[in-house]
Amino acid sequence: MGGVLDDTVRQALGHVESQARACSPTHPRIPRRTRLCQQDDALLLITDGRFYTFLTRFSLAELVEDSAEK
Numbered sequence: 001m002g003g004v005l006d007d008t009v010r011q012a013l014g015h016v017e018s019q020a021r022a023c024s025p026t027h028p029r030i031p032r033r034t035r036l037c038q039q040d041d042a043l044l045l046i047t048d049g050r051f052y053t054f055l056t057r058f059s060l061a062e063l064v065e066d067s068a069e070k
Contacts, residue, residue, distance in 0.1 A: 012060055013041060020045050020058045027054050 020036055020043045028049025035046040042059040 009041065009060065016058045016060060017043060020056075023056060023058075025054055025056055028052065 017036075017038075023045055025031075025045070025047055028047060031047045031049060033048040037044045037046065042057060045056040045058070047054045047056070
């Protein structure tokens with residue numbers, strides 16, 4: 001889920017973290033374990049299934065330029 005926020009980095013990271021915690025990936029269908037790791041401005045949701053581990057990355061990016069605003 002993407003979006004544009006006019007907040008501070010800390011507020012934006014809090015928003016991304018809440019999105020990551022609420023995330024329910026389609027795979028695995030029956031998760032056995034989930035872990036949420038943070039490094040700098042990114043979060044990694046690790047979901048263990050019966051046979052495989054699935055990764056979902058959430059990250060922040062600063063909009064530097066938008067051609068629609070010119």
